[in-house]
């Protein structure tokens with residue numbers, strides 16, 4: 001039976017939404033050899049997700065990875081598959097949205113519909129889907145699948161159309177398109193959320209933005225500095241206007257929050273510069289088709305942040321394209337307030353050691369955002385919670 005009032009916090013009222021990104025993988029969102037780096041131990045992941053859930057953060061976003069980034073740290077060499085990860089995390093939490101990440105060329109729309117409907121029932125309407133079209137051929141080689149780099153977003157859009165039509169219900173249908181020739185499609189159960197679970201997309205290229213404008217309820221992107229926001233948001237708005245839609249935009253951040261600015265800066269330098277896994281960084285850039293080094297050409301994707309520019313150092317241990325929020329609780333909250341003022345709907349956060357660092361973030365930064373009016377204090381009894 002469907003839930004009459006599904007509650008996905010991604011659709012909630014908070015002006016600036018927050019979530020955890022990439023904690024299902026070792027290394028998290030770093031390319032660092034620092035011994036404190038995230039090992040992606042399952043029990044640590046659960047404990048950290050529960051802290052995020054209790055604090056009222058809006059989402060958990062895992063990454064779909066099939067091969068590590070090599071180098072000495074081989075980050076992502078260990079990663080939990082995201083559908084099964086999110087079904088489990090969904091059962092162990094009570095209010096947070098749990099995303100799953102599906103690679104379009106690897107999962108059929110009917111499989112994806114059933115899997116997302118399952119998680120949506122487990123969580124009473126808190127499932128989210130991150131549709132990714134794939135970019136790293138080496139990851140796909142172990143599936144024997146070739147990414148069509150020119151047509152991947154067209155493929156993704158047709159995938160999305162079949163997937164969402166399935167979840168809308170109705171009579172069986174056949175589908176004959178450019179990428180799929182499918183017979184007698186139907187699925188049961190349908191999702192709790194209507195007409196379908198919340199969809200996010202993380203495209204950066206113009207085609208990726210256009211895909212998001214048509215298919216996504218949230219667009220995640222790469223931004224390393226707020227100076228990049230006006231042009232990016234204007235371009236995204238132009239894509240959305242074509243389809244008469246408006247989709248909130250999120251960025252991916254990395255947080256180092258400490259009582260003093262010096263401690264935070266030092267720790268960022270420690271893991272991202274002193275303990276950088278330069279080989280892992282080089283692998284990433286090689287696969288992405290970009291050169292290594294400050295000032296390198298990046299096909300329009302901003303990979304360098306203020307630390308790199310100011311110091312001339314490479315900070316190769318920071319994941320390329322992450323927005324660094326490094327400083328005191330006031331500094332981190334101020335960064336987020338500036339993001340909100342620039343028109344961003346929220347950001348994902350990552351920590352070198354998620355479990356060790358999230359309590360301080362939740363105790364010090366989240367209340368500041370509440371006092372700024374960007375978030376409401378978490379309610380005692382989450383609507384839609386039937387799991388306990």
Ligand SMILES: Cc1cc2nc3c(=O)[nH]c(=O)nc-3n(C[C@H](O)[C@H](O)[C@H](O)COP(=O)(O)O)c2cc1C
Pocket residue numbers: 021062063064065101130132133134135136202203204205206207208209220221222252348
């Ligand atoms: C927040 C976020 C999450 C992403 N998750 C994944 C993922 O799980 N698996 C993956 O292969 N790529 C992932 N990507 C990469 C995107 O799919 C995409 O390739 C990237 O944003 C660049 O966009 P473009 O390919 O349109 O240039 C993610 C990107 C972002 C910003």
